[in-house]
Structures are given as structure tokens and as C-alpha cells.
Amino acid sequence: MAGLELLSDQGYRVDGRRAGELRKIQARMGVFAQADGSAYIEQGNTKALAVVYGPHEIRGSRARALPDRALVNCQYSSATFSTGERKRRPHGDRKSCEMGLQLRQTFEAAILTQLHPRSQIDIYVQADGGTYAACVNAATLAVLDAGIPMRDFVCACSAGFVDGTALADLSHVEEAAGGPQLALALLPASGQIALLEMDARLHEDHLERVLEAAAQAARDVHTLLDRVVRQHVREASILLGD
Amino acid sequence: MKETPLSNCERRFLLRAIEEKKRLDGRQTYDYRNIRISFGTDYGCCIVELGKTRVLGQVSCELVSPKLNRATEGILFFNLELSQMAAPAFEPGRQSDLLVKLNRLMERCLRNSKCIDTESLCVVAGEKVWQIRVDLHLLNHDGNIIDAASIAAIVALCHFRRPDVSVQGDEVTLYTPEERDPVPLSIHHMPICVSFAFFQQGTYLLVDPNEREERVMDGLLVIAMNKHREICTIQSSGGIMLLKDQVLRCSKIAGVKVAEITELILKALENDQKVRKEGGKFGFAESIANQRITAFKMEKAPIDTSDVEEKAEEIIAEAEPPSEVVSTPVLWTPGTAQIGEGVENSWGDLEDSEKEDDEGGGDQAIILDGIKMDTGVEVSDIGSQVYSSNSE
Numbered sequence: 366m367a368g369l370e371l372l373s374d375q376g377y378r379v380d381g382r383r384a385g386e387l388r389k390i391q392a393r394m395g396v397f398a399q400a401d402g403s404a405y406i407e408q409g410n411t412k413a414l415a416v417v418y419g420p421h422e423i424r425g426s427r428a429r430a431l432p433d434r435a436l437v438n439c440q441y442s443s444a445t446f447s448t449g450e451r452k453r454r455p456h457g458d459r460k461s462c463e464m465g466l467q468l469r470q471t472f473e474a475a476i477l478t479q480l481h482p483r484s485q486i487d488i489y490v491q492a493d494g495g496t497y498a499a500c501v502n503a504a505t506l507a508v509l510d511a512g513i514p515m516r517d518f519v520c521a522c523s524a525g526f527v528d529g530t531a532l533a534d535l536s537h538v539e540e541a542a543g544g545p546q547l548a549l550a551l552l553p554a555s556g557q558i559a560l561l562e563m564d565a566r567l568h569e570d571h572l573e574r575v576l577e578a579a580a581q582a583a584r585d586v587h588t589l590l591d592r593v594v595r596q597h598v599r600e601a602s603i604l605l606g607d
Numbered sequence: 608m609k610e611t612p613l614s615n616c617e618r619r620f621l622l623r624a625i626e627e628k629k630r631l632d633g634r635q636t637y638d639y640r641n642i643r644i645s646f647g648t649d650y651g652c653c654i655v656e657l658g659k660t661r662v663l664g665q666v667s668c669e670l671v672s673p674k675l676n677r678a679t680e681g682i683l684f685f686n687l688e689l690s691q692m693a694a695p696a697f698e699p700g701r702q703s704d705l706l707v708k709l710n711r712l713m714e715r716c717l718r719n720s721k722c723i724d725t726e727s728l729c730v731v732a733g734e735k736v737w738q739i740r741v742d743l744h745l746l747n748h749d750g751n752i753i754d755a756a757s758i759a760a761i762v763a764l765c766h767f768r769r770p771d772v773s774v775q776g777d778e779v780t781l782y783t784p785e786e787r788d789p790v791p792l793s794i795h796h797m798p799i800c801v802s803f804a805f806f807q808q809g810t811y812l813l814v815d816p817n818e819r820e821e822r823v824m825d826g827l828l829v830i831a832m833n834k835h836r837e838i839c840t841i842q843s844s845g846g847i848m849l850l851k852d853q854v855l856r857c858s859k860i861a862g863v864k865v866a867e868i869t870e871l872i873l874k875a876l877e878n879d880q881k882v883r884k885e886g887g888k889f890g891f892a893e894s895i896a897n898q899r900i901t902a903f904k905m906e907k908a909p910i911d912t913s914d915v916e917e918k919a920e921e922i923i924a925e926a927e928p929p930s931e932v933v934s935t936p937v938l939w940t941p942g943t944a945q946i947g948e949g950v951e952n953s954w955g956d957l958e959d960s961e962k963e964d965d966e967g968g969g970d971q972a973i974i975l976d977g978i979k980m981d982t983g984v985e986v987s988d989i990g991s992q993v994y995s996s997n998s999e
Binding site: 459460462463466467470471473474543547552555556557558559560561562563564565566567568569570572573576577580 | 704836837838840843846847849854859862
């Protein structure tokens with residue numbers, strides 16, 4: 366893809382956004398009836414579905430139960446039609462395992478696990494286009510839909526760096542171009558970073574700007590998700606006739 | 608075998624020591640352990656020792672057909688294995704989480720940062736390219752596998768020589784090492800991982816945690832940089848909450864450390880090159896003579912022990928003498944004796960309710976008391992009496 370300008374002279378990106386703009390986000394909560402909590406999110410063309418079961422009794426070996434906290438179990442799988450070439454193994458390969466581990470780490474820190482000792486919370490995410498940010502946002506909404514207490518929203522966003530400018534919320538084209546990419550999961554109220562992951566070369570001096578761009582984008586995502594949750598609660602209370 | 612759990616007192620001891628900015632092996636908070644690099648006889652084989660953590664790295668190459676969507680680039684393949692001799696907890700089939708995490712981190716650090724020029728590995732576009740395979744084996748686990756593995760990988764890649772190839776029209780000639788000298792890989796930069804361990808919810812941080820410190824840490828932050836101060840990978844793990852300025856501070860520290868380590872690597876490579884050229888002896892067999900890889904030598908810990916004796920004597924002189932221990936046993940029946948009287952039962956309420964029940968049957972009360980003295984309560988009270996007098 367040589368010759369594709371990621372950032373034009375006027376400051377527009379490939380899809381016409383400015384450097385700090387996010388893609389269009391649409392989300393719905395309560396998509397499945399059987400699960401305790403579920404959510405569906407679309408970030409641009411990336412779609413992610415998350416489902417939460419729990420807190421319930423530990424399945425499998427009782428020995429894994431933690432006496433003072435809940436066990437958080439996350440699994441990630443990506444649809445076989447999601448990437449350019451059809452994927453043969455959607456489960457169990459290294460990338461899926463790694464994504465599952467990272468999601469677990471993020472949510473173990475955010476969910477108040479001390480309130481549910483000796484129980485298990487399952488989070489299953491299926492994504493189309495496999496970016497970490499969409500998965501985390503979907504999982505946050507699903508956990509909220511299930512009513513599990515959390516410290517704060519967990520909002521995630523990706524950021525990149527092209528031509529001296531930090532870009533927020535990378536699309537597939539920008540990711541494939543091979544520049545530096547940063548994925549950040551943030552708890553907006555306290556500004557604490559739950560997970561930070563970066564690939565490809567970035568000079569140390571630019572790190573602060575990219576971190577700041579990602580943090581600002583995550584806070585914008587938080588505003589959007591907050592609106593979705595309030596809307597959902599309003600709809601639910603109207604149906605209940607309050 | 609399951610890992611031996613860490614006892615609470617050891618955990619508390621380590622955490623208190625870290626709060627007072629002391630580490631068990633005498634290092635400062637930002638110090639690395641000693642790094643030693645040794646090379647084998649083949650090109651591309653090396654052993655890296657970071658303190659007692661040992662990683663063996665081996666690079667090999669093969670001509671294969673390229674991937675369909677990248678027809679002009681060579682293939683780079685990484686594999687890190689946790690050998691069963693590294694720690695009793697590593698068993699085939701039981702290590703998956705750690706293994707996935709380490710492998711993905713190595714892949715992202717070395718492949719995504721494009722440290723090797725993959726275009727130079729192409730022989731015939733679309734048909735034949737070189738596949739470079741880096742195998743890393745962990746031989747001994749004493750903490751901080753990631754740093755040792757990344758150093759081993761980059762050293763092995765720098766040391767490796769691939770066979771020379773010449774293309775004339777449609778003809779491709781592969782020369783053996785005897786015909787033409789093998790050619791080194793073209794390496795753009797050397798990314799090295801630096802690990803930071805966080806304790807007490809991010810209040811204290813240590814560089815290069817050893818195995819004990821890893822067990823009590825809250826989380827780990829890995830930053831991979833090269834000597835040009837470009838960050839190649841950042842990865843936070845373990846569920847800690849970081850703040851932006853902590854991350855920035857760690858990246859500055861990492862820059863300093865990476866510069867030191869890169870210098871060490873370049874010097875080791877230069878030494879090995881010199882030895883080979885002068886026809887001297889090289890390879891692992893040499894290590895038997897100077898007791899390096901094949902021996903387990905403990906280094907002297909950098910802790911000052913010169914005035915320990917005086918301090919110990921001072922403490923003993925100022926301490927109180929231990930109190931008298933009552934040691935005259937009273938013999939009840941053959942085989943049953945009592946030393947001391949035992950302390951009052953602190954479960955006051957329970958005794959009152961028991962006494963109320965016992966008042967019903969007179970005979971029963973005596974027998975119960977007798978039993979009480981033979982077993983259970985008295986024995987444990989004796990124990991507490993003896994222990995409490997010793998600790999005074």
C-alpha cells in the first residue's frame with residue numbers, strides 16, 4: 366500500500382477524520398435473553414459482542430476457588446470471516462489466548478471481586494476484526510448489564526503516531542501500515558491505566574503525546590458509553606412502568 | 608509438580624524489605640544482576656546468564672516458499688520453551704498461560720519492531736526465501752525470564768551466519784560454509800526488554816525482579832527499547848493500575864539500562880569474533896576449564912558483613928536473660944505427666960456453658976475432667992506454656 370497518505374497536508378486521515386476524532390460508535394445492551402449480561406458494540410467497521418455469566422458457583426474443580434475473591438474467566442474468539450484471509454483456527458491459537466489473558470487482567474482489576482468470594486464470572490467476547498479496544502468496551506457494557514459492581518467504567522482506545530501527530534482510534538488501514546500502535550484501557554474517573562500495550566518503534570520523546578491522545582480518546586469513549594447505559598436504564602424503567 | 612506456596616512470613620519479610628528500599632541480594636532498586644554471555648562453536652548459539660536465570664538461544668535457517676501476501680520477505684519464527692529443568696512447576700501441559708504471554712511478548716518485541724531486514728532474506732521473489740528460526744530454551748528460572756530471553760534472542764541473531772547464495776539469471780547457487788564464508792544477517796537495531804516490578808499498588812518499583820520478588824509483586828511492566836531510545840514494545844500485566852507519569856519515568860530508566868546492556872553485548876560479540884579469528888579455543892567446551900556454564904558458582908553478595916559480629920554481640924549484651932522454665936513434671940499415671948499448669952482458657956463463655964452441662968452428672972464430670980487432663984486441652988496448654996517462656 367505504498368503511496369497511501371495516512372495524514373494529508375490539511376490534517377485529514379484516510380477516512381476523512383481529524384487526528385483526534387473517534388470513529389462512529391454504536392452500542393446496545395441486553396442483546397441476549399439467556400445471559401446475565403450482554404452487549405454489542407460497533408466501532409466504525411469493527412463489531413464486538415460480549416456476554417457475561419455470573420457470579421455463579423465455580424465450574425470444574427472446586428480447588429480453583431479463591432477464598433476471598435471471585436475468579437474472572439475471559440475467553441476471546443474471532444470470527445473466521447473477520448480478516449482478509451479466512452482464518453482456520455478461531456479458538457486456541459496464541460493471539461486468542463493472549464487477548465483472553467489481557468481481558469482477564471483488565472477486568473480483574475476493575476471488578477470488585479471481594480464482594481463475591483468463591484464464585485466465578487465468565488466473560489466471552491467474539492469480535493470481528495479483533496482489536497482490543499472494541500472488546501474491552503463491549504465487555505464493560507456487558508458487565509454493567511449483568512449488574513456486577515465495578516470500580517469504574519473501563520474504556521479502551523487505540524492510538525498511533527504518524528508524521529509528528531498522534532492519531533486516536535486507528536482503523537484497519539492505519540494499523541496495517543505498520544506504524545506504532547498503542548492500546549490503552551483507562552478508568553476515566555481516576556485516570557488509572559488498567560492495561561497498556563504498544564507495538565512497533567516509537568521514539569521515547571513522543572511517548573507522552575501518544576499516551577495523552579489515547580487517554581483523551583478513552584475519556585470520549587466513556588462519555589458515549591455512559592450515554593448508552595443511561596438510555597438503556599431509561600428504556601428498562603419505562604417498560605417496568607415506573 | 609505444583610509450585611511450593613510462599614509462606615506469609617516470607618511474603619511479609621520481602622515486602623517490608625522493599626519498603627525500606629532493601630533487596631535480598633544487596634542490589635539497589637534500579638540495578639541489574641550480572642549478565643554473562645557465552646557462545647557455542649556453531650554460529651548462532653549462545654547462553655545468557657542473568658544472575659542465575661539461564662537461557663539458551665539457537666538460530667537456524669532454511670529455504671522455504673514465502674507467504675502468499677508477502678512474497679518478497681523472509682520469514683522470522685520465534686519459539687520460547689520453558690524446559691522442565693528450569694523449575695519444578697514447569698511441566699508439559701501445565702504452563703500454558705505463562706508460555707503464551709512470554710511467546711507473544713517475544714514475537715511482538717522482535718518481529719513487529721522490524722529489527723531484522725526481512726527483504727534481504729529473499730532469494731527468488733515469490734519462490735524461495737530464508738526462514739530464520741530462533742529457539743530459546745529456559746534452563747534455570749530465577750526470575751525475569753523476559754529480559755534474559757530477549758537478550759539471548761538478539762545476541763543469537765547477531766552472532767548467526769547464514770550460507771551464502773548467488774543468483775544468476777534463473778540459476779540459484781547455495782554455497783556450503785567450506786566454499787564461501789557464511790554471511791551475517793542484516794540487523795537494523797537491537798531491542799532489549801527491561802522489566803519493572805510493582806509492589807504495594809504501584810508505590811514501589813524494582814528493576815529486574817528475581818524469583819522471590821516476582822512471587823510477591825503486584826504486577827509487571829515490560830518496556831523494550833533499543834539504544835537509539837526508540838520504544839519497541841510496552842506491555843503491562845498483572846492487573847496493576849498505572850499512572851501516566853509512572854510509565855514515563857520507567858521509560859527513562861529503561862533507556863539508561865538498555866544503553867549499558869547493548870554495550871555489553873557488543874563487547875561480547877567482538878571478543879568472540881577476535882577469538883575465532885586468532886584461532887583460539889571457543890565454544891561451550893571451554894567453559895569446563897574456567898568453570899563457567901557447567902559449574903554453579905555463587906557470587907559473593909554485595910552486602911557489607913564486616914561489623915555483623917560486633918552488632919550481634921551488642922544485641923545479646925543488651926537483651927534480658929531468659930526467664931526460668933518450670934521443669935518439674937507431676938506424674939498422674941504411668942505414661943501421663945504434667946509440666947506447669949497451663950494458662951486460663953481465653954474462651955471464657957464456652958467454659959461457662961460447658962460447666963453448666965457438666966453439673967448434671969457428678970460421675971461424668973470427674974471422668975470428663977480426667978479426659979481433659981489426659982488429652983486435648985492440657986497438652987496444648989502445656990505447649991503454649993513452654994513456648995511462651997522460651998520467647999520471653
